[in-house]
Amino acid sequence: MSSNAVTLRDVARLAEVSEITVSRVLRGSGPIRAATRDRVLEAVRRTGYVQNRLAGTLASSSSNLVGVVLPSLSNNVFPEVMAGINAALVRSGYQPVVGVTDYDAKAEEHLVRSILAWKPAAMILTGLQHSRETVRLVERAGIRVIEIMDVGGRPIDVAIGLSHYAAGMATAKHLLARGYRRFGFVGHDIKRDHRAGQRLQGLIEWLVETGMAPPRIQLSNGASSILAGRAGLQSLLANYPECEVVVFANDDLAVGGVYHCLAAGITLRDQLGIFGFNGLDIAQALPQPLSTIRSNRALIGQIAVETFLQSSTPEPEGRVIDTGFDIIAGETA
Amino acid sequence: MSSNAVTLRDVARLAEVSEITVSRVLRGSGPIRAATRDRVLEAVRRTGYVQNRLAGTLASSSSNLVGVVLPSLSNNVFPEVMAGINAALVRSGYQPVVGVTDYDAKAEEHLVRSILAWKPAAMILTGLQHSRETVRLVERAGIRVIEIMDVGGRPIDVAIGLSHYAAGMATAKHLLARGYRRFGFVGHDIKRDHRAGQRLQGLIEWLVETGMAPPRIQLSNGASSILAGRAGLQSLLANYPECEVVVFANDDLAVGGVYHCLAAGITLRDQLGIFGFNGLDIAQALPQPLSTIRSNRALIGQIAVETFLQSSTPEPEGRVIDTGFDIIAGETA
DNA sequence: GCCTCTGGTGACAGCGATATCATAAGCTTG
DNA sequence: CAAGCTTATGATATCGCTGTCACCAGAGGC
Structure with a gap:
């Protein structure tokens, strides 16, 4: 002014x-x-x-903003995804407007509405679970909508990620092959983190299918964190000392589990197996690298951006790009 | 359209x-x-x-966007700062437009220019080191400019953070008081991370002032990470086995140092002291919580937002808000 | 010598909202 | 009951830019 x-x-x-x-x-x-x-x-x-891009965008109706809505920044995964998205965006001259939902669908809806008010060129959302209104909003906007991290469902436009259900199953298969029989599971608030729930689901189904007992489950109600994992494992073992291997909802929690073992003098792998999810650096840098599953986060971010750069019209039928996952054998299970 | x-x-x-x-x-x-x-x-x-906020903002020249420029997302600190900023922004109905500079002043300048084109209500920059053009740009914009993390210099408008030089000195004092005499330092690219350099400076000066030998220094040239810290400590000890305590440029690196000790069977504190900087959760959750310094990151983010909410006119003379730091005694030094 | 084409530039009308001033109706008040 | 408020609403100009069409000069074709 x-x-x-x-x-x-x-x-x-x-x-x-x-x-x-x-x-x-x-x-x-x-x-x-x-x-x-x-x-x-x-x-x-x-x-x-x-x-003044406000005026420019208003006149030309072609913006270089991209909405990015993530569930959390405190779980180590999303900053990494954000870094990947950001790197790809910067190369192409776009700028991210960021929102954090805290795994709350209503908050997501609100954020999506505010971000759409800036007429972004595309919108990157996390996961496939959104309120009906959120879906309506982005569909009406007529822009590309990239749902990242999960491909287990029907996308609005394009979904890029992996099947968490399949990852859960793969975890079960891998650990069974390694000789583990009695499973435990430590997670945080599964109701809100739908993808973690899917992984647990896959794990359970495969165990049941092969005639094994389902995992003993310990859930903490707070956010995912190293400390929660540490406390979670302690509780789990107090209740179910028979567990041979514990699958954690993600690497953060699993690192906490490793810390507990270190502190309690439990020998990893021999006395107790620990398995995570994500393949974060903090877990791979451990003295004994964590056994876990690598979700290709950088790739997901990159493909997300490339996708809307390639075409600005949404897929009418929806499309799924499965970036897969790899088992990192590691040394903890 | x-x-x-x-x-x-x-x-x-x-x-x-x-x-x-x-x-x-x-x-x-x-x-x-x-x-x-x-x-x-x-x-x-x-x-x-x-x-359509483009039109609204254009007409009313009062935006609810806030520029946030951070040096990195891979160092664990900035996602936390971002989380703090974001929480405060959401409460007040603002939205962040994020940029990542990778510790590159030219990249910062470019980002600042693009973000200013969106006529944000305020701009949050990291640190006090900017190109002349960057300073000119934000000054001309006539908006609040909040420089976070560092207060060791002359702010453009308001600086919120701590004196890294003082933190370095406090580290030296604390460790001397604990009886350590032979110091080592493991850092990453100090040239680019000016604040880490300031901390090292403070550390050195106090040691020299009290007649001690300056620290043995091991720098890695890549980004800060747990793995770099682990490798860094290994190299340092190979060259200078006499070190009694090693100060790390930050907690990420220090956690790597702890991992190295765990893997190499070095008893923390008795055989070797490890000291970090930041007070990250990943370090406090370790079996032996890291000895480090807490930079009040959440607070910095919160105050940054409150500051520009309180008044929309920059301080002509500049102002400094020192959020201080605390020594976390921990169990590793 | 007229016509068409191309390169280079400008006039003008929006884009979709808000600021500002104006207006009309209903209500006090002395 | 005229003057003066308050309440509720509208008309119009404007924010700073870009899309579109128009224009002009010079080159080339016939």
């Missing part, structure tokens, strides 16, 4: 051309004589002009 | 009022008869109207 409002008009006056010519020079659109271009650029420099 | 462009006009027509009345209802400004309000809200619901 204040005195510093240098607009196209000011630049145009100084360069003795019309506003539209300045606009063209700055956007590199249309034919411009070299001499004119130089005069304009010089005027831009002299005035210290900074584009 | 597409068919879905529901505007104020459409709502107004349906509710049989003027556009400005709809606008007033939605913003809760001015007196509106209850019956009118209901009609308008009903029309909004029926049309599925989503505000």
Whole structure:
């Protein structure tokens, strides 16, 4: 607002051309004589002009903002996803507007609405579970909607990620093959973290299918964290000392489990197996690298961005891109 | 663009009022008869109207966007800061536009310029080191500029954080008091991470001042990470086995150091002291909580937001808010 | 010498909201 | 009951930019 409002008009006056010519020079659109271009650029420099993309986007209805809605930043996974998305966005000249839902569908809806008000070029959401209104909102917006992390369901437009159900099953198979029979599971608030729930589901189903006992389950109600994992394992073992291997809802919790074993003098793998999910650095850097599953987070972020760059029209039928997962054998199970 | 462009006009027509009345209802400004309000809200619901803040901000020149420029997301600290900022922003109805500089001043400048093009209500930058052009840009913008994390310098407007130099000195004092004499230091790219450099500076100066030998220094050139800390400590001890205590540039690295000790069978504190910086959860959850310094990150984020909420005019003379730090005695040094 | 084409530039009308001023009706008040 | 408020609503200009169409000069074709 204040005195510093240098607009196209000011630049145009100084360069003795019309506003539209300045606009063209700055956007590199249309034919411009070299001499004119130089005069304009010089005027831009002299005035210290900074584009106003509000006006630009309003006029051209083509924004370089991208909405990114994540459930949490305290779980170590999402900053990594964010880093991946951000890297890809920056390369392409887009900027993220970020929202954090805290695993709350209503909060997500609210965030999506506010972000849509900025007319982003695309929207990246986490997971496939959204309120009916959220879905309606993004569908109406007519932009690309990329749902990341999960492919176990029907996407609005494109879903990029992995099947958490399959990952849970793979975990069960892998650990059974390694000779473990009595399973435990330590998780946080499964109701809210739907993907963690899916993994547990897959784990249970495979165990039951192969005639094994389902896992003993210990859930903490707070957020996922190393401390919760540590406390969770302690409780689990207090109630069910017979567990041979404990699957954790994610690596953060699993690292806590490892810490508990270190502190309690439990020999990893021999006395107790520990298995995580995500393949985070903090877990791979442990003295004994964590046995876990790598979700290809960087790749997911990258593909998410590439997808909406390739085409700006949503897939009418929905599409799924499965980035898969790998078992990291590790040394803890 | 597409068919879905529901505007104020459409709502107004349906509710049989003027556009400005709809606008007033939605913003809760001015007196509106209850019956009118209901009609308008009903029309909004029926049309599925989503505000266009581009137009709104352009017309009113009062945005609810806030620029947030961070150096990195892979160092565990900044996601936490981001979480703090985000929590405070959400409460006040603002939305962050995020940029990551990778500790590159030129990248910062570019990001700042692009973000300013969205006419944010305020800009949160990290640290006090910026290119001349970056400073010029934000000063011209006439908005609040909050520089977080560091207070060891002259702020553009307000700086919120701690003196890293003082933290380095406090580290030296604390460890000397605990009886350590031969110091080591493991860091990453100090040239780029100015604050880590300041801490090292403070550490060195106090040691020298009290007649001690300066620390043996081991720097890795990559990014800060647990693995780098682990490797760094290994190299340091290979070259300088006489070290009694090793100060790490931050907790991530220090956790790596702890891992190395665990793996190499080095008894923490008795054989070797380990000291970090930040007070991250991952370090406090260790079997032996890390000895470190707590930088009040959540507080910094919160105060940053409160500051620009309180007043929208920059401090002409600059102001410094020192959020201080605490030594966490821990069990590793 | 007239016509068409291309390169280079500008005039003008929006984009979708809000600020500002105006207006109309109902209510006090002396 | 005229003057002066308050309450509720609208008309119009404007925010800063870009899309569209128009224009002009010079090059080339016939």
